[in-house]
Amino acid sequence: MSSISTSLKVSAFLAYxxxxxxxxxxxxxxxxxxxxxxxxxxxxxSVFAGLIDSTENHVIDTLYSxxxxxxxxxxxxxxxxxxxxxxxxxxxxxxxxxxxxxxxxSIAYEDRSSGWNIRSIDPxxxxxxxxxxxxxxxxxxxxKSDTREIIIGKEISGGxxxxxxxxxxxxxxxxxxxxxxxxxxxxxxxxxxxxxxTNFVESNRLAYIxxxxxxxxxxxxxxxxxxLVKTDKKGEETKYINQFVxxxxxxxxxxxxxxxxxxxxxxxxxxxxxxxxxxxxxxVAGVTIFTVVHVSTVSKRRQMxxxxxxxxxxxxIIQSYVFQAVFYAMxxxxxxxxILFTILVPYFIEHxxxxxxxxxxxxxxxxxxxxxxTGLIIAAAIAGFIPSWRAVREMIxxxxxxx
Amino acid sequence: xxxxxxxxxxxxxxIYVMGKIQVPALKGVTLGINKGEFVAIMGKSxxxxxxxxxxxxxxxxxxxxxxxxxxxxxxxxxxxxxxxFRLEKFGYVFQEYTIMPELTALxxxxxxxxxxxxxxxxxxxxxxxxxxxxxxxxxxDHRPRELSGGEQQRVAIARALINKPKILFADEPTANLDSxxxxxxxxxFRKLFRDMGQTILMVTHELEDEGFxxxxxxxxxxxxxxxxx
Numbered sequence: 001m002s003s004i005s006t007s008l009k010v011s012a013f014l015a016y017x018x019x020x021x022x023x024x025x026x027x028x029x030x031x032x033x034x035x036x037x038x039x040x041x042x043x044x045x046s047v048f049a050g051l052i053d054s055t056e057n058h059v060i061d062t063l064y065s066x067x068x069x070x071x072x073x074x075x076x077x078x079x080x081x082x083x084x085x086x087x088x089x090x091x092x093x094x095x096x097x098x099x100x101x102x103x104x105x106s107i108a109y110e111d112r113s114s115g116w117n118i119r120s121i122d123p124x125x126x127x128x129x130x131x132x133x134x135x136x137x138x139x140x141x142x143x144k145s146d147t148r149e150i151i152i153g154k155e156i157s158g159g160x161x162x163x164x165x166x167x168x169x170x171x172x173x174x175x176x177x178x179x180x181x182x183x184x185x186x187x188x189x190x191x192x193x194x195x196x197x198t199n200f201v202e203s204n205r206l207a208y209i210x211x212x213x214x215x216x217x218x219x220x221x222x223x224x225x226x227x228l229v230k231t232d233k234k235g236e237e238t239k240y241i242n243q244f245v246x247x248x249x250x251x252x253x254x255x256x257x258x259x260x261x262x263x264x265x266x267x268x269x270x271x272x273x274x275x276x277x278x279x280x281x282x283x284v285a286g287v288t289i290f291t292v293v294h295v296s297t298v299s300k301r302r303q304m305x306x307x308x309x310x311x312x313x314x315x316x317i318i319q320s321y322v323f324q325a326v327f328y329a330m331x332x333x334x335x336x337x338x339i340l341f342t343i344l345v346p347y348f349i350e351h352x353x354x355x356x357x358x359x360x361x362x363x364x365x366x367x368x369x370x371x372x373x374t375g376l377i378i379a380a381a382i383a384g385f386i387p388s389w390r391a392v393r394e395m396i397x398x399x400x401x402x403x
Numbered sequence: 404x405x406x407x408x409x410x411x412x413x414x415x416x417x418i419y420v421m422g423k424i425q426v427p428a429l430k431g432v433t434l435g436i437n438k439g440e441f442v443a444i445m446g447k448s449x450x451x452x453x454x455x456x457x458x459x460x461x462x463x464x465x466x467x468x469x470x471x472x473x474x475x476x477x478x479x480x481x482x483x484x485x486x487x488f489r490l491e492k493f494g495y496v497f498q499e500y501t502i503m504p505e506l507t508a509l510x511x512x513x514x515x516x517x518x519x520x521x522x523x524x525x526x527x528x529x530x531x532x533x534x535x536x537x538x539x540x541x542x543x544d545h546r547p548r549e550l551s552g553g554e555q556q557r558v559a560i561a562r563a564l565i566n567k568p569k570i571l572f573a574d575e576p577t578a579n580l581d582s583x584x585x586x587x588x589x590x591x592f593r594k595l596f597r598d599m600g601q602t603i604l605m606v607t608h609e610l611e612d613e614g615f616x617x618x619x620x621x622x623x624x625x626x627x628x629x630x631x632x
Binding site for chain 2: 002003006009010013017018020021022302303306307308309310311312313314316395396397400
């Protein structure tokens, strides 16, 4: 048997016996601490991942869907949007399309007035690409034939716990009449048909009227500012975009990510925060394991001296402590995952964290779990190595007789 | 070198430095131990007998002198070579119970055989044989806390014998045992010496132990002396 495999075998044997026959209370406590350290390491990144996921989903579900088609370069509107939509709807995997005309308006109610974006839609088409219809907290969603009716986001209404109190309409309700002034100077009164809350501040700042109503305001037909495209899978937008281009779509086609600068900002900010908390987490894990192994090496100082005296290599003794540390870390990771999946994730699904980007629960990503678990195990191995290495550097007789 | 001499030391000194004070524990000791001898190193407390055993057992490094064991100048070996040398050629029995509490008697015994790289089956069978030599084959699966002091010391002897060492070092092996257990241990050493031709070097301060050994090396103040009065 080779020297290395013999060393590993003896180390593993000593480590196993030390864990199996050693102090159970110490082992359980160490694993519990490792588990909490792992939960701590995972918690921030899971909140962050949940936040990113929630933001992305809100951007897709309530603002831009998966793909946005905009006018060609140099043009203001998409001409013949029905023809473009027909081509796009023929692509397998496309769930729906919705042409929108978007404009900035001034909306007033009593003595309050401020600027908001209004989108005109075909409600039936829109229901295939966004989920705003499912997020009405007051009143009803638009119908295709609606005129002089409007649905507004929570932030425009100013009620229902809106955060932009200063600019809102001060708590308007369904049935109230508001006045909208368009960029072309047309001023119209609209009855609020519904108020929606998407849990996402950006989409709660929008108002919707029907296409038919918008056409009567701007006096033109068959034009769109953008066409939203819903696809069956998030993350495969490029594939669809290529297919659209192959089908002869000459408009400017972009994935939702181009519009989601908020996600990039979040990622940047949270990455720095995440790195800091991770570094602290790994340090805490390392110090914990270091302390446990150090205490163990101090209490087993004489044993280590005896082992060395009878010819057990120092590297075997060190490895046995490293194996123990790695074992504790692995058990800690497993227990930590169990805590996350059986306690924390269900809890935060029931009681999500409230952010302007939406309601956020924990999202445990496999890659993150593996990376942090590996980091914890490496930190534990190093923390197991240092005290045992220091302990075996002591003179054998000093270790045995305690000088 | 005489072919029968297994340990030969020349002018061996060990000086301990404590701050600015130098304490000579061994002062130029020269002696030889023959293969198959059962030798006791005796002397008063502080005479340097344990220090001498530690130098010979490669547990400490002398300040000066030469140690040749089994034809090898052991002081020229690196630390890792010394470790291997101890594993292959030496067996140790210490004054106090020195077996691992987490391991069974059998596991304690075969640990050095494992470290030597022997297959598990061989380790177990050699371990059982060694336990049989010390009369503990029926206690193989017991853990140290389930064994008496004398039994633990016999497990330590079995562990010392597992790799068939050239030399068995025993540092006051009966110091913490009652008289009955002490007698059993000394009888065991005598049996090993008589039946197996095991070279044994034992440090003891019990005058009555003299009756069990071939030869006594007397030490006083770090020097080999004629038998003390």
